[in-house]
Amino acid sequence: MQTITKYIIALLLSLYISNVTAQETNETLAKSKKEEQIILLKDKIRAHEKDALKVEVENINDRVIKKEITYEKGEDLKQEAAKKRALNIENRIALFENKLAFHERNNLPTPFDEDGNLKRKEFDLTFKNLNDVSNFTGFTVIDSVKTQVKYDLRTTNELMFAGGYNNAIVDGGSLKSSPYKINQSGFMEIGWNWKTRLGLSGNSPRIKYGLALQVNRYQLEDNKIFVQNGNTTTLETFSEDLKLSELRITNLVVPVYFEFGKMRKIEKPDRVRYINDGKFKFGLGGYAGLRTGTMLKLKYKQEGDNVKEKIKRNYNTNPFIYGVGAYVGVGDYSLYMKYDLSETFKNDALKQNNISLGVRMDFD
Incomplete structure (x- = not known):
């Protein structure tokens, strides 16, 4: 044992x-x-x-x-x-x-x-934010090459907004032949543009391109309205006393402009940037796109009642839109004009081309 x-x-x-x-x-x-x-x-x-x-x-x-x-x-x-x-x-x-x-x-x-x-x-390696050690909790992997700030951005983007007066050149004549009220017809345009510097050195010229929504409003004179009869659209006198008769056409277009003029250069040790702050510029170009909507808006009094009508029809407006434009200004603000080379209506006796003049803002 x-x-x-x-x-x-x-x-x-x-x-x-x-x-x-x-x-x-x-x-x-x-x-x-x-x-x-x-x-x-x-x-x-x-x-x-x-x-x-x-x-x-x-x-x-x-x-x-x-x-x-x-x-x-x-x-x-x-x-x-x-x-x-x-x-x-x-x-x-x-x-x-x-x-x-x-x-x-x-x-x-x-x-x-x-x-x-x-x-x-x-x-693993370093702070999540090397510039802020006060809230440090640990380390994380950082790929130094991928996180480097790009020294020079040749292409940037910006918001564009424009608005002002809108009217039409009728039968190749002048604004005097227009059936629209000059001081009460207007346009609005909003879009997003990309801007690419074309020169190998310096910052001019530049090409600007993007996508924009155009809204053109025409307020009719002399108690007239548009009437669509099949493939034709005519101007006719309305039976009631009109307070408002407005045709609104909405387009989605692709604008392309060449912009000239020096930009202000901001240079830092790790990057260089260009901005339009306080610098003269002008642009020439055009646009092309599609009509996305047409509406006739009426306001009148009938048998003592206030009547509002919104009639959505195509009124034989042209489905394809193209035109030319130009702007000149300082910094973010410019005087802006655009002109439709395409006629507003197709196959109609009333031949007109839209023209707009207003202020353009490019927020870069």
Whole structure:
């Protein structure tokens, strides 16, 4: 019995020693793995900053080639960029080490698992926002090349709005032949444009293109209304005393304009931008598109009642719209004119071409 007891005790001691040895081995391997992970992270920080420096140097070289800056200025900028990236490497590695020490000292969740592998992505490389360390909670991977600000945007976009007077040239004559009230007929146009600089250097000329919604309103004189009879549309006198007789035509068009004039250049170490702030400009071009709606709006009194009618018909208006336009101004504001080369009505005795004059605003 004593012999059996000795064997059992010896077996238990052997198992205990094996377990302790295995744990120590695992801990040693995990520690080694952790150290490897830390070294790899520091290497990634250095690689990312070097990639970012490479992008900056390429941008500076492009500026020298385009003669935007001198060769000497370019060399100075490269030296400044190299110093900045070297300090970034030093600071980011120190921040990582301090953050890791803080977590270990305060028994906070470690970024490494039991095998020494990194398990929390937010510890990987650097701050989510390097410009805001006050709300720092961890680290995250940042691809330095992809997050670089693009030095020069050749194409930008902007909101466009225009409005003013609207009328028509009838039978190739003048506005005097128009059946519409000059001071009460108007237009509105709103759209979104892209603007691309065409020159290799400088900022003029530019091409502007996009999508716009045009609304042209014609207020009729002399108690007249439009009447559609099959494929013909005529002007006829209304039976009641009209307070309002207005034809409204809506078009969806693609405008294309060539714009000339210097823009103000805003230059920073990592980017250059061009804006129209306070600069003279003028544009020439045109537009083409489709009619999307036609409506006749009437207001009159009948048997003592105020009557409002909205009649939606095509009134044989042309489904295809195209024309020319021009604008001239300073900054965001311009005097704007457009003229439809396509006739408003098709196959009708009344031949007219829309003409508009107003103010245009390009908010870039």
